[in-house]
Amino acid sequence: MSAQRAAGSLTDCREMKEKNPWHTPVTISITVIGVIAIVALVTVAVLQNKPVPQKYKYGIVLDAGSSHTALYIYKWPAEKDNNTGRVEQEHSCKVKGKGISSYAETPWQAGESLTECMEDAVKQVPTKRHFETPLYLGATAGMRLLHMENSVASDKVFQAVEKSLQKFPFSYQGARMLSGQEEGAFGWVTVNYLDDRLKQGLETTGALDLGGASTQISFVPKNYIISESPSNSVTFRLYGNDYNLYTHSFLCYGKDQVLRLALAHQTKSGPGEIADPCFHPGYSESKNYSVLYDSPCVSDRKPQGAPVTFHHKGEGNFQQCQEVVKNVFNFTSCKYSRCSFNGVFQPPLHGQFGAFSAYYYVMDFLNLTDTSVPLTTVKDKLAKHCATPWNQIIQQHPEIHVKYLAEYCFSGAYILTLLTEGYNFTSESYSSIKFIKKIKGSDAGWTLGYMLNLTNMIPAEAPDSPPLPHAGYVSIVTVIALLIFTLFIIFLCRFRPSSSKQPQIV
Numbered sequence: 082m083s084a085q086r087a088a089g090s091l092t093d094c095r096e097m098k099e100k101n102p103w104h105t106p107v108t109i110s111i112t113v114i115g116v117i118a119i120v121a122l123v124t125v126a127v128l129q130n131k132p133v134p135q136k137y138k139y140g141i142v143l144d145a146g147s148s149h150t151a152l153y154i155y156k157w158p159a160e161k162d163n164n165t166g167r168v169e170q171e172h173s174c175k176v177k178g179k180g181i182s183s184y185a186e187t188p189w190q191a192g193e194s195l196t197e198c199m200e201d202a203v204k205q206v207p208t209k210r211h212f213e214t215p216l217y218l219g220a221t222a223g224m225r226l227l228h229m230e231n232s233v234a235s236d237k238v239f240q241a242v243e244k245s246l247q248k249f250p251f252s253y254q255g256a257r258m259l260s261g262q263e264e265g266a267f268g269w270v271t272v273n274y275l276d277d278r279l280k281q282g283l284e285t286t287g288a289l290d291l292g293g294a295s296t297q298i299s300f301v302p303k304n305y306i307i308s309e310s311p312s313n314s315v316t317f318r319l320y321g322n323d324y325n326l327y328t329h330s331f332l333c334y335g336k337d338q339v340l341r342l343a344l345a346h347q348t349k350s351g352p353g354e355i356a357d358p359c360f361h362p363g364y365s366e367s368k369n370y371s372v373l374y375d376s377p378c379v380s381d382r383k384p385q386g387a388p389v390t391f392h393h394k395g396e397g398n399f400q401q402c403q404e405v406v407k408n409v410f411n412f413t414s415c416k417y418s419r420c421s422f423n424g425v426f427q428p429p430l431h432g433q434f435g436a437f438s439a440y441y442y443v444m445d446f447l448n449l450t451d452t453s454v455p456l457t458t459v460k461d462k463l464a465k466h467c468a469t470p471w472n473q474i475i476q477q478h479p480e481i482h483v484k485y486l487a488e489y490c491f492s493g494a495y496i497l498t499l500l501t502e503g504y505n506f507t508s509e510s511y512s513s514i515k516f517i518k519k520i521k522g523s524d525a526g527w528t529l530g531y532m533l534n535l536t537n538m539i540p541a542e543a544p545d546s547p548p549l550p551h552a553g554y555v556s557i558v559t560v561i562a563l564l565i566f567t568l569f570i571i572f573l574c575r576f577r578p579s580s581s582k583q584p585q586i587v
């Protein structure tokens with residue numbers, strides 16, 4: 082019985098072998114070779130096209146602002162620096178002390194002040210990338226004011242800064258003063274680049290920047306007639322799209338200089354004491370007249386025969402503070418179809434806006450970054466903050482620098498007045514403003530736009546993208562290889578049996 086079964090299964094196997102060409106040594110060899118060939122093909126495709134382990138390039142920009150200097154390190158994939166690569170902020174360092182313009186008397190200290198952050202940058206950027214990492218320093222309104230006041234002093238500050246930066250192993254590209262127009266336009270580029278609006282050709286976001294010494298507004302207006310005020314216009318062609326940007330920088334309208342303007346307005350008759358509605362009740366400081374008027378923004382208004390000092394007392398009255406703040410704007414003359422203030426042309430506001438730098442610091446402190454809250458509520462909250470006694474404010478915020486703390490009532494009133502009376506944001510359009518500090522991990526500000534421009538990292542035309550991404554390419558190669566293999570096997574199955582029908586020698 083079992084012998085019979087064994088004989089039967091031997092016959093089955095022979096029949097199977099006759100029917101199934103897989104079982105012949107030739108087909109087994111072909112199959113093995115085929116599998117090896119496919120594995121080899123896919124391996125070669127994967128290895129050949131695999132992105133090499135990501136290598137980065139770096140760029141460093143120093144923002145020499147009026148109140149302080151900040152260093153930013155940017156990085157981007159090494160093989161994509163002039164088209165599709167995304168530039169990101171890798172690191173930032175706040176330089177200790179004041180802005181470089183405050184070292185007019187001791188310029189060498191302006192250079193020294195940068196050393197700590199520069200040494201930090203040396204550690205942050207991989208050593209082998211040091212020599213090819215571009216290093217830029219851009220100075221803004223603080224240096225513009227110093228240049229107006231004393232160009233020899235500003236040149237000396239630049240020389241000292243230059244000498245200090247050249248000591249480091251980076252590719253130093255120069256220290257220079259940005260124009261207000263550049264500051265505004267590069268802030269706009271940064272915001273829209275980080276939001277991916279430029280590459281995708283989406284509607285752009287306007288940029289509102291508030292510094293210590295100047296403030297910028299930049300946006301792409303609807304139906305913009307450039308010829309009305311050519312000095313406010315910047316045209317760009319980026320990723321194949323044309324942009325007609327309106328931009329204006331108001332020198333002396335940064336929040337530190339506006340505070341001087343407001344105090345100058347209140348001390349124009351040279352009193353020994355002023356009761357300031359923009360400071361908290363109980364705030365009381367002795368201030369020096371010559372320090373207050375030591376700026377080209379106010380120097381010509383210095384009262385004659387004033388005492389050396391004046392007593393600055395807080396009153397904490399938001400409504401009256403708004404009146405004081407309004408006095409720093411001139412709304413009387415406009416030679417254009419429409420103006421913001423001080424006779425400066427401004428087309429109608431259009432689109433969304435990102436407000437950064439001091440806009441963010443102030444509104445974040447005041448808990449007023451939510452612009453969906455009605456403007457009347459915003460003003461009520463600010464009025465409550467201004468009316469809070471100074472000792473209570475200090476107790477509630479022991480971690481915050483007293484100078485910043487004392488000025489948030491004034492700064493909040495200035496921001497609201499600038500936006501609504503200055504730029505003409507209404508109760509409705511106020512909600513189109515977003516107070517921002519960072520976008521996708523990078524600080525909003527002019528520095529990134531400046532570096533992208535100087536390194537030609539935003540092409541005028543849209544770059545040609547590869548027809549397939551790497552993963553798609555490998556998948557297609559694999560599928561085609563398997564298809565060829567399957568067809569080959571089918572071919573064998575169809576034509577081998579005829580050869581197996583050959584008479585067998587038993």
Ligand SMILES: O=c1ccn([C@@H]2O[C@H](COP(=O)(O)OP(=O)(O)O)[C@@H](O)[C@H]2O)c(=O)[nH]1
Pocket residue numbers: 145146147148149180221222223291292293294295335336337438439442443485
């Ligand atoms: O936490 C902060 C940091 C800065 N500021 C103020 O914000 C303004 C702008 O500062 P930034 O250094 O950005 O301006 P810049 O120096 O470029 O003019 C200055 O008045 C600073 O005193 C502030 O109120 N709170």
